Amino acid sequence: MRLLTADYIYPVSAAPMRGAYLLIDDDGTVLDLLRDTIDVSVDIKPEYHHGLICPGFVNAHCHLELSFLKSKITEGRGLAAFIKELVPARRASEEEIFNAAKDADAEMIANGIVMVGDISNNDSSVEIKKASRIHYHSFIEIYDLNPDKAFESFDAGIKLWKKFKAEGLSASISPHASYSVSAKLLKLIGDFAYENDSLLSIHNQESSGENDMFINGTGGFVEELNKISGAYTNWKATGFRSLPSVFVHLPKCNKIEFVHNTYSTKDDVRWAHLYNLFVWWCICPNANMYIENRLPDLEMFRNEVAKICIGTDSYASNKSLSVLDELKCIQMQYNNIPTHELIQWATRNGADFFGLQKQFGSFEKGKRPGINVIANVNSETQALSDSSYVIPLI
Numbered sequence: 001m002r003l004l005t006a007d008y009i010y011p012v013s014a015a016p017m018r019g020a021y022l023l024i025d026d027d028g029t030v031l032d033l034l035r036d037t038i039d040v041s042v043d044i045k046p047e048y049h050h051g052l053i054c055p056g057f058v059n060a061h062c063h064l065e066l067s068f069l070k071s072k073i074t075e076g077r078g079l080a081a082f083i084k085e086l087v088p089a090r091r092a093s094e095e096e097i098f099n100a101a102k103d104a105d106a107e108m109i110a111n112g113i114v115m116v117g118d119i120s121n122n123d124s125s126v127e128i129k130k131a132s133r134i135h136y137h138s139f140i141e142i143y144d145l146n147p148d149k150a151f152e153s154f155d156a157g158i159k160l161w162k163k164f165k166a167e168g169l170s171a172s173i174s175p176h177a178s179y180s181v182s183a184k185l186l187k188l189i190g191d192f193a194y195e196n197d198s199l200l201s202i203h204n205q206e207s208s209g210e211n212d213m214f215i216n217g218t219g220g221f222v223e224e225l226n227k228i229s230g231a232y233t234n235w236k237a238t239g240f241r242s243l244p245s246v247f248v249h250l251p252k253c254n255k256i257e258f259v260h261n262t263y264s265t266k267d268d269v270r271w272a273h274l275y276n277l278f279v280w281w282c283i284c285p286n287a288n289m290y291i292e293n294r295l296p297d298l299e300m301f302r303n304e305v306a307k308i309c310i311g312t313d314s315y316a317s318n319k320s321l322s323v324l325d326e327l328k329c330i331q332m333q334y335n336n337i338p339t340h341e342l343i344q345w346a347t348r349n350g351a352d353f354f355g356l357q358k359q360f361g362s363f364e365k366g367k368r369p370g371i372n373v374i375a376n377v378n379s380e381t382q383a384l385s386d387s388s389y390v391i392p393l394i
């Protein structure tokens with residue numbers, strides 16, 4: 001057993017506690033959360049940590065298999081330019097892809113991440129995920145704009161999904177983005193998710209051009225996409241923004257995370273909440289800054305009582321795979337959002353989305369959520385600073 005204490009403990013299931021104690025088993029299972037050592041019936045010397053203690057982080061969006069792209073894609077040129085560079089850059093040897101993904105997995109463990117929702121287009125991450133201490137859920141991602149190829153693309157996705165399942169890994173099938181999946185393919189994915197009661201994820205409103213192409217059928221983004229793949233010659237607008245245009249083809253009662261949401265508006269969020277009760281909004285701040293140099297309207301999301309979770313995205317669009325770095329990026333621009341709220345986004349909200357709230361996300365008896373110390377926080381307000389860092393205790 002270990003007795004941990006710090007300036008503050010953030011149980012997440014309750015308000016932050018000053019000078020409290022966390023009693024854990026050797027394997028990290030929470031035995032008790034105590035306001036005072038007097039409550040402790042066993043005689044253990046407390047371990048004091050400067051800073052705050054919170055549960056392990058849930059990284060709700062990553063692409064482990066893209067880790068080899070670190071520092072290879074130019075920053076700040078918008079989504080279309082990013083995709084244009086990404087497509088040819090994805091060619092690399094199996095060894096290079098595997099080694100970079102393995103390092104990324106180790107880095108996430110060192111950064112206090114205990115659970116990851118990871119996008120997979122192939123099986124290169126299977127062995128890493130099987131061996132890792134991190135609990136992974138893999139979104140087998142499918143995309144194809146040609147409706148005539150919908151069955152073919154879907155079948156390839158099912159084949160990959162079966163590979164992951166056969167290895168005992170948690171996995172579900174998901175569409176890539178509004179602009180890369182035909183309505184026919186969306187329907188196949190949606191029906192499969194409904195039948196299997198499985199999790200959905202989709203990249204959403206990462207650029208303003210994504211909305212333009214659905215509303216008007218024109219704009220720089222669709223033109224650039226057409227230059228890259230030639231598949232957008234017959235692109236037809238729906239007359240609506242991208243989110244409702246694709247969401248109508250997906251089930252109303254499956255959990256879904258919209259990822260990025262850089263250009264989502266109050267109307268998008270309200271529409272999504274009316275359509276489906278089980279919507280989470282995954283924010284990847286550093287990737288948004290890397291690609292579009294802009295963050296989503298987080299005040300709006302808070303006002304709409306949206307369930308926000310945090311993702312790092314991949315090394316193609318990020319300089320680290322650290323949930324804490326994402327929180328620091330948010331607080332740099334939104335210094336009114338308190339640290340305890342950010343920690344909730346980074347822990348319990350993600351755990352709730354993945355249905356792993358019995359293990360992860362908060363300090364409650366019987367859970368084994370991982371334990372992080374966040375050092376170098378403001379001693380009065382616990383605000384994060386550039387120099388804040390994470391030490392995983394278990």
Ligand SMILES: [Zn+2]
Pocket residue numbers: 061062063119203259313314
């Ligand atoms: Zn992504």
